[in-house]
Amino acid sequence: MVDTYGELNSDKSNAILVCHAFSGSHHAAGKLDNDAKSGWWDELIGPDKAIDTNKFFVVSPNNLGGCFGSTGPISICPENNEVYGKNFPNITVLDWVNSQEMLLSKLGISSWACVLGGSLGGMQALQWTITFPGKVKRAAVIAAAAKASSQNIALNEVGRESIRHDTNFYGGDYLKNDTFPKDGLKTARMLAHITYLSEDNMNKRFGRKIQDIESRVDELVDYEVENYLQYKGNKFSEAFDANTYILMTRAMDGFDPAKDFNNELQEALKNVTAKLLIIGFKSDWLFPPERGKEMQIAAMQSGINSSYLELDGQQGHDSFLFTNERYKKNLEAFLGS
Amino acid sequence: MNNPITDIVKNWIQPSSNIIDFGCGDGSLLKELRDQKQTVGYGIEIDPIGIALCLKKNIPVIEKNIDDGIDEFSECSFDVAIMASSIQCLKEPNVALDKILNLSDKCIVTIPNLGYWRCRLALLLGRMPVTPSLPSSWYGTENIHLCTIKDFEDLCDAEGFIIEDSVHLNKERGKSGFAAIAPNLLSSEGVYLLARK
Numbered sequence: 464m465v466d467t468y469g470e471l472n473s474d475k476s477n478a479i480l481v482c483h484a485f486s487g488s489h490h491a492a493g494k495l496d497n498d499a500k501s502g503w504w505d506e507l508i509g510p511d512k513a514i515d516t517n518k519f520f521v522v523s524p525n526n527l528g529g530c531f532g533s534t535g536p537i538s539i540c541p542e543n544n545e546v547y548g549k550n551f552p553n554i555t556v557l558d559w560v561n562s563q564e565m566l567l568s569k570l571g572i573s574s575w576a577c578v579l580g581g582s583l584g585g586m587q588a589l590q591w592t593i594t595f596p597g598k599v600k601r602a603a604v605i606a607a608a609a610k611a612s613s614q615n616i617a618l619n620e621v622g623r624e625s626i627r628h629d630t631n632f633y634g635g636d637y638l639k640n641d642t643f644p645k646d647g648l649k650t651a652r653m654l655a656h657i658t659y660l661s662e663d664n665m666n667k668r669f670g671r672k673i674q675d676i677e678s679r680v681d682e683l684v685d686y687e688v689e690n691y692l693q694y695k696g697n698k699f700s701e702a703f704d705a706n707t708y709i710l711m712t713r714a715m716d717g718f719d720p721a722k723d724f725n726n727e728l729q730e731a732l733k734n735v736t737a738k739l740l741i742i743g744f745k746s747d748w749l750f751p752p753e754r755g756k757e758m759q760i761a762a763m764q765s766g767i768n769s770s771y772l773e774l775d776g777q778q779g780h781d782s783f784l785f786t787n788e789r790y791k792k793n794l795e796a797f798l799g800s
Numbered sequence: 801m802n803n804p805i806t807d808i809v810k811n812w813i814q815p816s817s818n819i820i821d822f823g824c825g826d827g828s829l830l831k832e833l834r835d836q837k838q839t840v841g842y843g844i845e846i847d848p849i850g851i852a853l854c855l856k857k858n859i860p861v862i863e864k865n866i867d868d869g870i871d872e873f874s875e876c877s878f879d880v881a882i883m884a885s886s887i888q889c890l891k892e893p894n895v896a897l898d899k900i901l902n903l904s905d906k907c908i909v910t911i912p913n914l915g916y917w918r919c920r921l922a923l924l925l926g927r928m929p930v931t932p933s934l935p936s937s938w939y940g941t942e943n944i945h946l947c948t949i950k951d952f953e954d955l956c957d958a959e960g961f962i963i964e965d966s967v968h969l970n971k972e973r974g975k976s977g978f979a980a981i982a983p984n985l986l987s988s989e990g991v992y993l994l995a996r997k
Contacts, residue, residue, distance in 0.1 A: 738860075740855070760873065763862075764875065764876055766840060768860045771862045771864075793851065793852050793855055797855050800858040
């Protein structure tokens with residue numbers, strides 16, 4: 464599945480690839496007919512926004528292995544006409560980038576003006592510059608890291624454990640058993656959701672406020688923050704697939720382009736020709752600004768035109784989703800340079 | 801940065817050099833050097849407006865407060881580092897210079913001269929000096945390590961830095977033959993090209 468916004472110009476030089484994060488989809492901007500919510504990067508993509516669709520042709524695919532339209536664990540395997548489920552092959556960031564490159568040639572475009580994304584999307588942008596140096600002119604790597612940290616892997620593993628131990632998981636064969644591990648997936652998302660927010664942001668938003676009785680999701684909830692997480696977890700567990708959750712978190716954990724280069728990122732980057740803009744957010748503790756700085760320094764050691772910005776975003780890791788004046792101005796300057 | 805210093809820096813930089821500019825402002829100097837000397841330059845800047853202007857000029861820029869130290873660059877290597885306006889504002893300028901010369905073959909620094917006769921006169925009259933090179937009042941200044949030209953040259957000697965070249969500026973921060981006669985008394989500011997022994 465792929466969404467596009469804006470129009471491709473006559474010399475096909477204005478195409479931008481937007482890579483979605485862990486639970487995102489191709490629906491990055493605007494509202495489709497029945498949507499209650501706008502696309503996940505609607506604050507940044509659109510006419511006169513940071514990624515200006517009056518100027519750029521924005522391409523936003525759904526990643527392979529996803530559960531929003533692209534082939535993934537909930538798809539039917541043509542070989543046995545059964546749902547893939549747990550048998551869906553492992554997938555990597557490189558697989559996504561390879562599939563996006565097939566999309567590029569299908570569109571008849573020789574190179575992206577820019578590839579960009581936040582979080583796991585930023586990892587794809589970085590991989591693009593390494594794997595297809597001639598086919599990407601700029602890359603913005605936002606709220607991301609050149610590899611998942613031990614803490615990242617640990618947090619993902621708690622989520623996976625919660626899914627695997629749901630009695631409805633059936634070793635991943637839940638769809639064949641006409642059920643799904645809703646509770647496990649919900650708990651996994653509740654934990655993950657905390658990692659996307661900052662302590663400060665949670666304090667400001669919820670503090671220690673008690674949830675009013677009429678709007679409690681159930682009688683066990685006291686605080687607003689509990690109610691919020693319950694609500695978010697429930698919603699997510701009804702819309703997302705558990706095998707996809709495991710698959711996508713594994714792809715994130717496995718991302719480490721330097722591992723084939725003696726763990727030297729600057730070696731992995733030595734053929735990169737794209738210009739890089741690396742952005743970290745001060746309140747992000749999942750992929751903290753230091754991870755961005757490391758990437759920029761490795762890029763600088765490889766002589767790459769690379770910049771690093773540290774933005775004030777208050778929303779923790781999720782800051783990359785929300786526009787602000789500096790974020791917009793600098794992205795515009797980078798895309799126009 | 802005003803033009804005299806830009807011209808001095810340009811004179812000292814070899815074509816195709818790899819440069820890091822600490823406190824690069826809006827990236828004008830790096831752009832001039834890139835356009836005229838085909839250099840590859842990275843800027844370090846804290847001011848958001850300067851940073852956005854660098855990106856617009858296609859000058860790679862790193863958002864950073866130099867006061868927080870430059871240890872993260874220790875694995876990097878440059879031909880020339882430029883430190884054009886702030887060495888006297890750092891906590892330990894001698895340590896900073898040492899670190900800069902670890903990651904760069906040469907370093908260009910400017911240093912306001914407290915030995916300048918106008919500064920001496922101000923002090924003689926019982927006032928903290930305010931000159932174009934030291935424009936702020938005593939309570940507004942970021943300068944915490946002021947020194948004279950002689951002091952600075954002594955420091956270079958003690959730390960084992962060679963002064964490969966230097967230019968001394970007059971009151972208007974212009975290049976001045978007169979200031980060069982007795983820089984410690986007659987120049988408002990020194991511009992130095994340093995290397996390690």
